[in-house]
Amino acid sequence: NAGVTQTPKFRVLKTGQSMTLLCAQDMNHEYMYWYRQDPGMGLRLIHYSVGEGTTAKGEVPDGYNVSRLKKQNFLLGLESAAPSQTSVYFCASSYTGKGYEQYFGPGTRLTVT
Amino acid sequence: QKEVEQDPGPLSVPEGAIVSLNCTYSNSAFQYFMWYRQYSRKGPELLMYTYSSGNKEDGRFTAQVDKSSKYISLFIRDSQPSDSATYLCAMSDASNYQLIWGAGTKLIIKP
Numbered sequence: 001n002a003g004v005t006q007t008p009k010f011r012v013l014k015t016g017q018s019m020t021l022l023c024a025q026d027m028n029h030e031y032m033y034w035y036r037q038d039p040g041m042g043l044r045l046i047h048y049s050v051g052e053g054t055t056a057k058g059e060v061p062d063g064y065n066v067s068r069l070k071k072q073n074f075l076l077g078l079e080s081a082a083p084s085q086t087s088v089y090f091c092a093s094s095y096t097g098k099g100y101e102q103y104f105g106p107g108t109r110l111t112v113t
Numbered sequence: 114q115k116e117v118e119q120d121p122g123p124l125s126v127p128e129g130a131i132v133s134l135n136c137t138y139s140n141s142a143f144q145y146f147m148w149y150r151q152y153s154r155k156g157p158e159l160l161m162y163t164y165s166s167g168n169k170e171d172g173r174f175t176a177q178v179d180k181s182s183k184y185i186s187l188f189i190r191d192s193q194p195s196d197s198a199t200y201l202c203a204m205s206d207a208s209n210y211q212l213i214w215g216a217g218t219k220l221i222i223k224p
Binding site (some may be wrong): 102 | 217
């Protein structure tokens with residue numbers, strides 16, 4: 001099993017450009033999450049999904065959109081990138097909703113200039 | 114004030130030492146307490162999980178929760194250079210799916 005995979009691993013964007021980050025999991029997990037990790041800030045939840053076709057806002061959703069058209073995939077979109085969105089983005093998934101058993105992908109390093 | 118406070122370190126100790134990592138929190142509703150380990154340029158991985166109060170041991174690792182003091186700890190015995198990583202605490206209550214994370218403590222074990 002590959003677990004949780006993320007595409008791409010690195011990306012540099014200019015202010016105003018758009019992009020989509022792809023997360024895929026092969027563990028048949030119901031719940032999926034997108035986080036951003038910034039120095040000194042810990043992990044902050046952007047959006048999450050409790051099942052195929054569902055999405056919900058997390059702690060820092062502004063400037064991002066998500067979609068969960070298939071159970072195994074969770075997409076994170078940036079419509080108009082800003083320098084404040086420079087971060088490392090992690091996708092995670094879990095079987096239950098209690099959250100403690102989250103499995104993380106390797107991360108995407110995004111720089112917005 | 115952040116909901117979860119964690120000293121960012123770095124904490125540098127010699128190989129074989131006992132390591133103590135800690136987090137404090139303010140929300141008394143938290144019931145689930147987790148420790149994740151994150152190696153450089155990797156995603157976090159779950160190390161220990163504790164429900165409510167008490168201790169939990171797994172090999173060289175022991176997790177403690179003191180809900181009266183709103184304080185959790187992770188102890189590492191016989192520390193190894195391979196334990197060098199950032200350790201993140203995370204916690205949640207039973208009402209939603211969101212984990213609240215500490216900022217992480219960077220641990221360095223010197224050979």
